[in-house]
Amino acid sequence: MKISTIKDAVLDFFFPNVCVSCGKDVDDKKSVVCRDCIDKIEYIKPPYCLTCFQPLPDGGAHCWQCRKTKYHFEKVIAVGRYTGILRKLILKFKEKDFLKTILAGLLLDTLTKNMDIESIDFIVPVPLSKRKEFERGYNQSGLLADILGKKLNKMVVSDNFIRIRNTSPQFELSREQRLINLKDSFFVRDPAEFKGKNIVIIDDIATTCLTLEESSKILKKSGAGNIHCLVLARD
Numbered sequence: 001m002k003i004s005t006i007k008d009a010v011l012d013f014f015f016p017n018v019c020v021s022c023g024k025d026v027d028d029k030k031s032v033v034c035r036d037c038i039d040k041i042e043y044i045k046p047p048y049c050l051t052c053f054q055p056l057p058d059g060g061a062h063c064w065q066c067r068k069t070k071y072h073f074e075k076v077i078a079v080g081r082y083t084g085i086l087r088k089l090i091l092k093f094k095e096k097d098f099l100k101t102i103l104a105g106l107l108l109d110t111l112t113k114n115m116d117i118e119s120i121d122f123i124v125p126v127p128l129s130k131r132k133e134f135e136r137g138y139n140q141s142g143l144l145a146d147i148l149g150k151k152l153n154k155m156v157v158s159d160n161f162i163r164i165r166n167t168s169p170q171f172e173l174s175r176e177q178r179l180i181n182l183k184d185s186f187f188v189r190d191p192a193e194f195k196g197k198n199i200v201i202i203d204d205i206a207t208t209c210l211t212l213e214e215s216s217k218i219l220k221k222s223g224a225g226n227i228h229c230l231v232l233a234r235d
């Protein structure tokens with residue numbers, strides 16, 4: 001373990017009441033991010049694409065991509081833009097799993113505002129490959145899904161939808177390359193469990209929505225009902 005990592009861990013343990021984003025004191029002793037920083041998140045407000053949640057500054061119902069694409073999900077629901085404080089929190093979440101509570105809280109607020117909670121059967125995190133999960137120690141989407149499941153009293157299913165192939169990082173690939181990269185990377189172990197069930201899938205960031213689409217396609221092929229995608233940030 002590097003000295004800086006040990007120092008971070010010690011500081012986090014003894015001084016947890018400091019905002020992880022700006023370093024200022026946090027009034028609420030249980031919180032890890034201050035109110036000012038939470039208020040600075042660039043939440044997505046209308047008008048946005050009714051399918052993929054992409055902000056549409058010029059108005060309209062759908063973005064150009066969604067006008068020409070038929071997705072297997074009903075829609076994407078996102079907390080905010082992948083910028084500023086939200087981006088910072090998502091990046092920090094890769095090392096600091098205690099951020100799960102605040103991030104899951106943001107997801108919960110956004111979900112209840114945008115969806116009929118009664119209609120949800122299962123919450124399913126987008127799986128990481130076994131190798132990635134081992135390297136990181138946890139699946140971030142899984143941690144968020146677990147908290148949401150508890151708060152909403154919904155079942156979280158994280159062992160039936162799995163990643164069977166390691167994919168290269170998506171960010172440096174074109175849309176076509178991303179599609180090839182994702183092909184055959186997901187698998188449903190027991191389709192009977194998902195049959196007719198309405199599912200909310202959880203991921204951290206939606207950029208092209210291709211991971212969400214590939215996940216939805218595989219879940220639908222396994223007989224799932226409606227799929228909604230809940231993400232922290234829309235890039």
Ligand SMILES: [Zn+2]
Binds near residue numbers: 021024034036038
């Ligand atoms: Zn702050």
Ligand SMILES: [Zn+2]
Binds near residue numbers: 052
């Ligand atoms: Zn769209």
